[in-house]
Amino acid sequence: MPTLLTRQRWQLLTCLALLLALAAGIGLRAPTPPDEPRFVLAARAMVETGQWLLPHRGSELYAEKPPVFMWIQAATYQVIGNWNLAFLLPSLLAGLATLWLSWDLARRLWNRRIAWWAMLALASCLQFGLMAKRAQIDMVLVALTTLSLWALLRHLLERPNTRLLWVAGFAAGLGTVTKGVGFLPLLVLLPWALWRWKVQLRPGAALPRARSLLWLIPAFLLGTAVWLGPLGIALLNDPSPELQGYARELLFKQTGTRYANAWHHVQPAWYYLQVIATLWLPGSLLLPALLPGWWRRLRRGDSRYWLLLGWALLVLLFFTASPGKREVYIFPMLPALCVAAAPLLPGLLRRPGPRWLLLAYVLVLGAAALGIGAQLLGDGAWAHAQLARRGMPETLLPVLGAWLLGFGIVVLLLAAWLRQRRAGMLAVLTAVLLWNLHGWGLMPALGPYSSSSALMQQVGERIGPSAELGALAWREQNLLQADRPVTDFGFKRPWDEQWHDAGPWLAQAPHNRWLLVLEQAISPCVDRAQAVMIGSANRNRWWLVPGTAWNAACHAELSKDAAAGVDDGD
Structure with a gap:
């Protein structure tokens, strides 16, 4: 009986550890590309409009996937009332x-x-x-x-x-x-x-x-x-x-x-x-x-x-x-x-060969985390370059470095304790630690930048609470994280066609309307001197174009390559 009770206790602890590892960090981050913002944007539109049959991505129908998963997310939100949990x-x-x-x-x-x-x-x-x-x-x-x-x-x-x-x-x-x-x-x-x-x-x-x-x-x-x-x-x-x-x-x-x-x-x-x-x-x-x-x-x-x-x-x-x-x-x-x-x-796993393979996997994972963490805490040019490409602040380096360093140390200590004789248990514990690192450490730290919430906060502060915002050559996370309703001019339409509608929209209220534009999609009819480079997100540079920067008399087109720019939405 004691053996049975001990086994049941260990099984219960195992289930609890797996549950906590998979749930780690839920609610602490916003949807991040490539797919998450797309589905949440469609689910949010269902909740807000009451139109559940046909999912929308902005003003366009979203026809790449059936709506069932988006229904589940929307229904979950209606029960919970918090998108960061529900999605x-x-x-x-x-x-x-x-x-x-x-x-x-x-x-x-x-x-x-x-x-x-x-x-x-x-x-x-x-x-x-x-x-x-x-x-x-x-x-x-x-x-x-x-x-x-x-x-x-x-x-x-x-x-x-x-x-x-x-x-x-x-x-x-x-x-x-x-x-x-x-x-x-x-x-x-x-x-x-x-x-x-x-x-x-x-x-x-x-x-x-x-x-x-x-x-x-x-x-x-x-x-x-x-x-x-x-x-x-x-x-x-x-x-x-x-x-x-x-x-x-x-x-x-x-x-x-x-x-x-x-x-x-x-x-x-x-x-x-x-x-x-x-x-x-x-x-x-x-x-x-x-x-x-x-x-x-x-x-x-x-x-x-x-x-x-x-x-x-x-x-x-x-x-x-x-x-x-x-x-x-x-x-x-x-x-x-x-x-x-x-x-x-x-x-x-009673054979030495498979046990050594699992131990080697854990050692490589722990050593890699230790090395990257030490580099982030140091003054590595590679780490600074990666953050700069993604428009992330250097204050992230000590946060990410500390989490990775801690993970690497704990994993290597476990490997030294369990060694190859308990390689199966070591692999499971490493997975539990890895998903806790992912949920509590890495994703919440990177989330504001990979989800574009930091960028869209800057957009809202720059244009002021009463301004109207439009988007051209946008990504789903831009609309999802905006602090106000956003006028879009299509998602899969070529950028030149979007400008044909965006330009007159800006001209109707030039002192109160702004357009968020991907750098590659800025029209030659925009006065660059008035445009504002607002920031980078997901390795893209974004500009704010005020209505006063639009030249209504201009009929220039984008270059051939840029004019065909679309997002496949996959």
Whole structure:
């Protein structure tokens, strides 16, 4: 009994430590690029206007992603009433849900001990922590794909259960209208069919009839109807070109065209190998040792490995086949691979080789933090140059340096104490410390500058409380952090076209209107002597143009390269 109580106490402390690490710093920072300000701007517009069906980015419809994630953020804000909390909470809850689903799936497929290995393996990987602490769609998507896979594997490997099929289909459908690829869990039916065909079942094993899987179809359609239903009704009732164009852009260009003929983020076929080697640390260090064990179990016909590993391989092949690649695309594979690795990890970490690899990872991470922290606290030219490029004050150097130095010292002390004999525990503790460093130290210090809140505060102070503000060639964080309503002239429109509307707008009230403009987009019709360089943010220089600086009689255009300047919004 004492042993059981001790184990339960340690498990409770582990869960609490992971929760606090993933939640560290929530509410202490504003949304930061590339994606966070875009989604929060659209969610805030939903709350303010009551128009929830069609997300807006300023005055334009935002047609790059479905609105489901923005709905979740807007609904969270209406419950909490604070955007700095509300915008991160969906990712945090989705991360915790993914940890639990991975734990429960491993428990059902093996046992409770293996379940803890699966959960801790997932929590230790860099990409999981990064996504759980960022307000991007991908963490919510992975929670939905993991839920769908959890339900499907239970139906296929435990016992037939129609209710689980409805959960699997609905989660896959909802994931599809959250970010296009939510259907991925359904691909597990392919390795299941191959396993069923090639491997003889053990006597007495229960296998659901293939016919029962037809319940996935109505469940999937019901999940997609959460968004496609209201959109379809709106299209029937409002045949306006703007709405029709929005639907075509999102349903066709941003899905099929984006996959088959990507126009950006084009990467070579081997791109995901480098993603696995870096963002899946420290787990990726153990992959060479895991592969032989996985292969032996596949040859024995173990259905659990056929489904988990076969599905992960299909996901990798699916995204590799597209010319457009981003590191987050293969993130849905990670929980399944951690579940598949969990039964092998106890034996693996009894070997000196894998333990030394994990220890080396921790030592390199700690030494890097120690070295960078010491340089920031010193008088390194590199650190000053980096801050200058981003328009950040040098007062950040001691703050960032102290946090990194402290993290490096603690990690190296832990490594000296636990050494390679407890390398698994050392990797988990390092991950917990890393996410605390990220949440309490680095992001709150960098937040005012990466979120443009410091820049927009300067803008508000410079133009005064009664002035009107416009924006041209703007970024989402500019509108989000402004202290007043901002008039914009489009986001994806070429800059020359924006000037055609911005110039007359300035001329209507030249003594009360100002325009925030990206440096590269300043028109030749602006008197530079009157314009004010207000600051830098996100490696861009921003200018304030007063209405009196606009020459209404001028008809000069931007240079050819600048006139075509747009933001792809990805």
